Amino acid sequence: MNAPYDGDRGQGAGGGNPAGHGRQPQYPTPDHQASQDAYAPDPYVQDAYTPDPFRAQDLTAQDPVSEALYDRSEHPPPPPGTYQDPQALYQQPAAPAHAPDPRVWAQTPPPEPEGPSRRLPYGDDARTTQFTGVDDLVTRASAEKPEPDAFAHLFRDQQASGPGQPAAVPPPQPEPAPAAPKKPSGRASGLLKSSAVMAAGTLVSRLTGFVRSLVITAALGAALLGDTFTVAYTLPTMIYILTVGGGLNSVFVPQLVRAMKNDEDGGEAFANRLLTLVMVTLGGIVVLAVFAAPLLIRLMSDTIAGDPASNSVAVTFARYCLPTIFFMGIHVVMGQILNARGKFGAMMWTPVLNNIVMITTFGLFIWVYGTSAESRMGVDTIPPEGVRLLGIGTLLGLVVQALAMIPYLRETGFRFRPRFDWKGHGLGKTVKLAKWTVLFVLANQAGVLVVTQLATAAGEASGRQGAGFIAYTNAQLIWGMPQAIITVSVMAALLPRLSRAAHDGDPGAVRDDISQGLRNSAVAIVPVAFAFLALGVPMSTLLFASTGGEAARGMGFILMAFGLGLIPYSVQYVVLRGFYAYEDTRTPFYNTVIVAAVNAGASALCFALLPARWAVVGMAASYGLAYAVGVGVAWRRLSKRLGGDLDGAHVLRTYARLSMASVPAALGGGLVAYGILTTLGSGAGGSLVALVIGGIVLAGVFFVSAKKMRIAELNALVGMVRGRLGR
Numbered sequence: 001m002n003a004p005y006d007g008d009r010g011q012g013a014g015g016g017n018p019a020g021h022g023r024q025p026q027y028p029t030p031d032h033q034a035s036q037d038a039y040a041p042d043p044y045v046q047d048a049y050t051p052d053p054f055r056a057q058d059l060t061a062q063d064p065v066s067e068a069l070y071d072r073s074e075h076p077p078p079p080p081g082t083y084q085d086p087q088a089l090y091q092q093p094a095a096p097a098h099a100p101d102p103r104v105w106a107q108t109p110p111p112e113p114e115g116p117s118r119r120l121p122y123g124d125d126a127r128t129t130q131f132t133g134v135d136d137l138v139t140r141a142s143a144e145k146p147e148p149d150a151f152a153h154l155f156r157d158q159q160a161s162g163p164g165q166p167a168a169v170p171p172p173q174p175e176p177a178p179a180a181p182k183k184p185s186g187r188a189s190g191l192l193k194s195s196a197v198m199a200a201g202t203l204v205s206r207l208t209g210f211v212r213s214l215v216i217t218a219a220l221g222a223a224l225l226g227d228t229f230t231v232a233y234t235l236p237t238m239i240y241i242l243t244v245g246g247g248l249n250s251v252f253v254p255q256l257v258r259a260m261k262n263d264e265d266g267g268e269a270f271a272n273r274l275l276t277l278v279m280v281t282l283g284g285i286v287v288l289a290v291f292a293a294p295l296l297i298r299l300m301s302d303t304i305a306g307d308p309a310s311n312s313v314a315v316t317f318a319r320y321c322l323p324t325i326f327f328m329g330i331h332v333v334m335g336q337i338l339n340a341r342g343k344f345g346a347m348m349w350t351p352v353l354n355n356i357v358m359i360t361t362f363g364l365f366i367w368v369y370g371t372s373a374e375s376r377m378g379v380d381t382i383p384p385e386g387v388r389l390l391g392i393g394t395l396l397g398l399v400v401q402a403l404a405m406i407p408y409l410r411e412t413g414f415r416f417r418p419r420f421d422w423k424g425h426g427l428g429k430t431v432k433l434a435k436w437t438v439l440f441v442l443a444n445q446a447g448v449l450v451v452t453q454l455a456t457a458a459g460e461a462s463g464r465q466g467a468g469f470i471a472y473t474n475a476q477l478i479w480g481m482p483q484a485i486i487t488v489s490v491m492a493a494l495l496p497r498l499s500r501a502a503h504d505g506d507p508g509a510v511r512d513d514i515s516q517g518l519r520n521s522a523v524a525i526v527p528v529a530f531a532f533l534a535l536g537v538p539m540s541t542l543l544f545a546s547t548g549g550e551a552a553r554g555m556g557f558i559l560m561a562f563g564l565g566l567i568p569y570s571v572q573y574v575v576l577r578g579f580y581a582y583e584d585t586r587t588p589f590y591n592t593v594i595v596a597a598v599n600a601g602a603s604a605l606c607f608a609l610l611p612a613r614w615a616v617v618g619m620a621a622s623y624g625l626a627y628a629v630g631v632g633v634a635w636r637r638l639s640k641r642l643g644g645d646l647d648g649a650h651v652l653r654t655y656a657r658l659s660m661a662s663v664p665a666a667l668g669g670g671l672v673a674y675g676i677l678t679t680l681g682s683g684a685g686g687s688l689v690a691l692v693i694g695g696i697v698l699a700g701v702f703f704v705s706a707k708k709m710r711i712a713e714l715n716a717l718v719g720m721v722r723g724r725l726g727r
Contacts, residue, residue, distance in 0.1 A: 200348075201347075201348025201349040201352075203485050204349065204352050205348060205349065205351040205352050205355065206481045206484055206485060208351075208352050208355035208356060208359070209351070209355050209477070210477060210478065210481065210543075211355070211359055212355045212358050212359050212362070213473075213474055213477055214543060214544065214546075215358075215359050215362040215363060215366070216229065216230075216358075216362055217372075217470065217474060217544060217546070217547050218362075218366060218371045218372060218546040218547065219362045219365050219366050219369075219371065219372060220372055220377070220470075221372030221373075221377070221465065221547060221551075222372075222465045222466045222468070222470050222471050222474075222544070222547050222548075222551040222554075222555070223378070223459070223465050223468070224304075224307075224310055224378065224379055224459075224460060224468075225310075225313070225372075225377060225378050225379050225382065226372075226468075226470040227301070227304065227456050227459060227468050227469045227470050228304055228310050228313050228314045228317065228379055229313075229314075229317055229390070229470075230469055230470045230473055231297065231300045231301050231304055231314060231452065231456070231469065232297070232314050232315075232317035232318040232321055233317070233321055233394065234300075234452070234473070235296055235297070235300060235318055235321065235322065236289075236318075236321050236322050236323075236324045236325045236328070237328070238445050238448065238449075239285065239289055239296075239322070239325055240282075240325045240328045240329060241444075241445060242442055242445055243281070243282070243285055243325075259271070268414060268415075269419060271333075271337045271340075271414065272416060272417050272418070272419040273419040273420075274333060275330070275333050275334070275337075275416060276418045276419050276420060278329045278330070278333050279326070279329070279330065281329075282325055282326045282328075282329040282330075283326060285325060285326075286322060286323050286325050286326050289322045289325065290319050290322050290323070293315050293318040293319050293322065294311070294315050296318065297311060297314045297315055297318060299449070300449065300452055300453070301314075301452060301453055301456040301457075301469075302453060302457070303453075303456045303457045303460050304456060307379070309378075309379045309380040310379040313379050313382060313387060316384075316387050316391065317387065317390070317391055319391075320388075320390075320391025320392065320394060320395055321391065321394050321395065323395055324394070324395055324398035327398040327399055327401065327402040328398060328402075330402045330405075331347075331350065331398075331401055331402040331405060332347075334346075334347075334402070334405035334406075334408075334409055335347030335350075335405065337409065337414060338405070338408055338409065338412065341412050341414070343408060343412060346404075346405060346408040347405075348489075350401050350404045350405055351401055353397070353400045353401050353404055354397035354398055354400060354401040355397070356397075357393060357396055357397035357400055358393060358394060358397045360393070361389065361390060361392075361393025361394070361396075361397070362390065362393070364389065364393075365386060365389055365390060368386070368389075369383075369386060371546055372546075372547065373546060373547065373548055439589045443589065443592045443593040443595075443596045444592050444595070444596055446596050446600070447595070447596030447597075447599040447600045447626075450599075450600040450603060450604070451472070451599070451600070451603050451619055451623075452469055454603055454604065454607045454615070454619065455468055455469040455472045455615075455616050455619060456468055456469045457607070458607060458612050458615040458616050459471070459616065461612040462611075462612035462613040462615075463612075464550060464554065464613055465547065465548060465550050465551035465554065466544075466547070466550055466551030466552065466553065466554025466555050466558075467554050467612065467613045467615075467616055468616065469616075471551065471554050471555045471558055471616060472558060472616050472619065472620065474544070474555055475536075475540070475555050475556075475558035475559040475562055475620065476562060476620070476623075478532075478539070478540075478543070478559055479532060479559060479562040479563070479565075479566060480566075480569075482524060482525055482528045482566065483525070483566060483569060483570050483573065486521050486524050486525060486570075487517075487521040487525065487570045487573055487574060488573070490517055490520060490521055491517055491573065491574055491577050494513055494516075494517050494577070495577055495580065495581065497513055498510055498513050498514070498577060498578065498580075498581035499580075499581045501513065501581070502581040502582045502583075507641075507642040507643055510578060510581060510642060511642050511645060511646055511647055512647070514574060514575065514577070514578050514638075514646065514647075515646070515647035515651055517574045517577075518571060518574050518575075518651050518654075519650070519651060519654045521570055521574065522567075522570075522654055522655055522658055523658065523711075523714050525566060525567060525570045526567060526655060526658040526659055526662055527658065527661075527662045527665065527698075527699075527702050528566065529563050529564050529565075529566040529567050529662075530563070530564070530659075530662035530663070530665065530666035530698075531563075531666065531669070531695070531698055532559055532560065532562060532563035532564075532566065533560055533563035533564060533666055533670075534665075534666040534667070534669045534670030534673065534694065534698060535669060535670065535673055535690075535691055535694050535695060535698070536556045536557070536558075536559035536560035536562075536563060537553060537556035537557065537559075537560065537673075537677070537682075538556070538673050538676075538677060538682075538686075538687040538688075538690040538691040538694065539556065539559065539687075539691055540552050540553070540555040540556030540559055541553060541556060541677075541682045541683075541684075541687040542684055542687035542688050542691055545683070545684040545687070549682055549683075552682075553682065554613070557614075557617050558616055558617050558620045559620075561617045561618070561620035561621040562620045562621075562623065562624065563624075564624055565620075565621070565623050565624015565625070565627060565628070566624070567624075567655070568624060568627040568628040568630070568631045569623075569624065569627045571631050571635075572591075572595075572627050572630050572631050572634060575631065575634045575635055575638055576588045576591070576634060578638045578641075578642075579634075579637075579638065579641075582641070587634075587637055588634075591630050591633055591634045591637070592630070594629060594630055594633055595626045595627055595629065595630035596626070598622075598625065598626035598629050598630075599622055599623055599625075599626035602618075602619075602622030602625055602626065603618070603619040603622045605618075605622075606618030606619050606621075606622060607619070635648070654711065654712075657706070657709045657711050658706065658711060658714075660705070660709065661702050661705035661706040661709060661711070662702055664701055664705060665697075665698045665699070665700075665701035665702035665705065666698060668697050668698065668701045669694040669695065669697045669698030669699075669701070670694065670698075672690075672693055672694045672697045673690040673691065673693070673694030674690075676689050676690035676693060676694070677690045
């Protein structure tokens with residue numbers, strides 16, 4: 001049996017190896033003790049290097065050269081005797097813990113460490129390594145640090161413990177222990193969250209507003225009486241938008257955000273000055289408008305003003321409705337203050353209260369007088385009590401809507417205090433910016449004014465229900481719901497981010513945000529536009545069945561004519577937000593002048609060339625045509641401003657693929673709906689069946705076609721929905 005080599009010395013029991021001390025071989029032999037003595041250290045040489053005559057001396061004093069060069073004042077040496085004892089020379093290194101013993105066969109393996117298994121690839125630490133599935137890695141691949149909301153980082157440095165106090169710097173927090181991976185959240189997740197809150201409120205508001213329009217049409221009909229109330233009800237909105245509404249809706253959000261960031265009080269004084277200025281201005285406008293109501297009615301419609309009975313009813317309605325201008329402005333300013341503080345829901349949800357009040361008012365009118373089809377009520381037969389009931393209910397709705405904003409403002413810490421020190425506090429710049437926005441809405445409302453005049457005249461000349469101005473506004477209300485629910489909600493949360501990118505001089509970020517807004521909204525806007533074209537008639541005959549078949553079919557044809565115009569209308573809305581991000585309100589004004597001119601000119605041609613019953617249908621198609629022209633002009637100008645690149649190829653490819661998927665879907669759904677209406681009739685039951693089955697066919701064909709075309713935006717939307725549902 002060969003003796004162990006010298007490297008194995010120290011592995012035995014007597015070799016100074018604590019790990020092996022006391023171990024007994026599994027099969028002890030009589031000469032085992034002799035073998036242990038052979039490995040014992042030699043007593044004659046083990047202390048050969050131990051004596052050190054300099055051990056008790058200061059080691060730094062052993063070398064006179066080092067002593068002379070050593071600066072003790074700069075680097076004082078440690079006191080004598082504090083040095084560690086030098087290690088013995090030529091000593092066998094200690095064996096590691098749990099080292100294998102060559103004398104033991106099949107020894108017990110070393111224990112595993114605490115926690116997860118140590119057998120991890122690439123040397124990972126078992127105490128901190130977490131196992132992540134492939135799905136989590138893919139979903140979190142592009143995740144970024146989430147933002148609390150769209151405005152948070154703009155005024156985070158202004159948050160303090162009290163008014164006028166400097167912002168308190170939060171103490172550094174220790175890094176938390178590794179936690180389980182969370183759901184992906186990033187730059188888009190904050191946008192989607194804010195958009196979801198606003199979309200939900202806008203959806204409920206639009207739905208209740210739609211029910212309000214149904215009740216109004218059922219109570220007053222789709223003939224001259226309905227046109228009379230619609231003109232009087234539309235008049236306050238037009239005046240409000242022409243005066244201060246345009247500036248409040250688009251210019252004051254960046255100004256409020258900037259004031260919250262730069263002012264010591266977080267922008268509260270600026271908001272109070274703005275609210276006071278708006279209240280004073282709108283109060284004066286209301287007084288003037290109430291006295292000028294007869295002139296305003298004539299300006300809106302010569303047809304209504306020319307008939308004494310309809311003019312009297314319209315003026316009475318207008319004088320009840322015109323004070324709502326004041327409460328519209330108050331509601332919008334309060335909503336913009338909340339938006340600037342990161343609270344988006346209140347402005348979208350409070351209009352629901354207005355709709356509920358108006359639905360209740362017109363429901364009481366129907367309860368007392370019956371529906372229009374039952375009472376055959378007209379402008380010469382409606383009682384004064386009925387006019388008074390409808391007028392007071394309309395005014396009360398806006399009052400409730402405005403006052404409902406106060407609790408939300410108090411929750412954010414805002415307290416209204418009238419401020420009349422308007423000069424020298426930044427409102428001048430805001431008014432200059434709003435000047436072009438006022439001109440913008442002036443041009444827009446000029447086109448609306450032309451359409452109102454022509455539509456009321458065409459409806460009266462046709463002698464048919466569903467061919468006048470109320471039919472036009474009802475169809476436009478249905479048509480605009482997807483735009484308000486989807487595009488407006490997305491861009492309302494995207495506008496602060498656009499403003500930040502424009503303020504930082506980052507055209508690439510502006511381009512990417514606009515491209516994202518266009519492509520994400522197109523996934524829903526494009527198929528819905530084709531759905532209006534294919535299913536407009538059964539949709540209207542179902543919703544407006546209480547007004548009679550003739551009026552409902554007329555509104556259905558108008559809705560079909562509006563249909564495809566939803567696409568350029570949505571694109572125009574997104575593109576103009578790029579100019580607003582740069583605080584450029586002049587370019588949108590010129591663009592809107594073009595749109596209004598094309599709309600007015602094409603509507604006049606339709607009124608002159610088409611039969612009276614089809615004139616309003618042509619005006620609806622002219623609306624979409626005008627916005628298609630406006631999109632071409634606005635796109636070219638914004639692309640030039642961003643250096644010639646607006647991601648046009650990517651956006652155009654998305655819209656083209658969505659349109660190609662929507663064409664067969666609209667053909668299939670429209671043919672199925674037409675066949676069902678022919679078989680079952682155009683009553684409420686047949687319209688419901690046609691709309692449901694036609695809609696299912698349209699949605700199914702579109703989804704299959706879009707999946708075959710591999711439209712990335714649709715796949716992302718489907719993936720997000722499936723993720724929310726946990727599938």
